[in-house]
Amino acid sequence: MQQQWLAERFEEERRQLFAVAYRMLGSAAEAEDAVQDAWLRLSRSDAEEIDNIGGWLTTVVARVCLNVLRSRKTRGELSLDADALGDRLPEPTVVLDDATAQDPAERAVLADSVSIALLVVLDQLSPDERLAFVLHDLFAVPFEEIASMLDRTPDSTRQLASRARRRVRGRTPTDDGSAQREVVDAFFAAAQNGDLDRLVAALHPDVVLRADLGSGVTTYRGAAKVAGNAVMYAHSDRRTHAALVNGSPGVVITIAGKLFSVMAFTVEDGVITEIEAYAAPAQVAKLAASLGLESAHG
Known part of the structure; x- marks a missing residue:
């Protein structure tokens, strides 16, 4: 019974978790992997010890994504805005315009998507800046919670988000x-x-x-x-x-x-x-x- 209840609660959070992971990683495949990793960890946990499953899952996904980003940096992968771009572009989500009004599933994909321009800018941030900006500015996670994920003080985390915010605002388009x-x-x-x-x-x-x-x-x-x-x-x-x-x-x-x-x-x-x-x-x-x-x- 507990596993079934956990599975139902997880499904309620899945879309939000994917949205967090996709903005962190810029890859739908890696975002799905991060979400699945969160489910595996939840399924092995004692639910009675988790006060807020949604918050707990968000923290797990964020930490998984942070590890992926830090691993990319360690391997020296090039950012998307470098002159020598490397061998990848930010993975897109695509929905035909004439289908968006009819298909709820496709509308959900659009709701979870983020502009190519923003993905490119986010890829220029350090892993810690990206986590702080995405969680706080896009998902309203308190700085105190983000600070514990980064092993920093809330003030330091707030400064990370502020630096990221300035870079994002200066690089993303405003046309409707x-x-x-x-x-x-x-x-x-x-x-x-x-x-x-x-x-x-x-x-x-x-x-x-x-x-x-x-x-x-x-x-x-x-x-x-x-x-x-x-x-x-x-x-x-x-x-x-x-x-x-x-x-x-x-x-x-x-x-x-x-x-x-x-x-x-x-x-x-x-x-x-x-x-x-x-x-x-x-x-x-x-x-x-x-x-x-x-x-x-x-």
């Missing part, structure tokens, strides 16, 4: 979703028509395009370079479908109904400042399965 969508749509209309002038107008002069084709991340910089790439890849056999990529306007690109790539956009002050293009075969196959599509990469 409809304005961002108009810019993204204009970008693809210009690309399809081969209109370089309109393409450049939709791009910030220092725009950055990061493309993951499966052998690492290639970075292109500057409006002329990115516009040229957009024209080169705008073929008549490809179809673009409006999508929300981590809650922000993006596109799903298909060929003959099969998923070819996903693109995420950061729009600031009416122009595109960053683009992430996901075309790695393994990543596309995973995203295709989540969208109920076949992969164009076989």
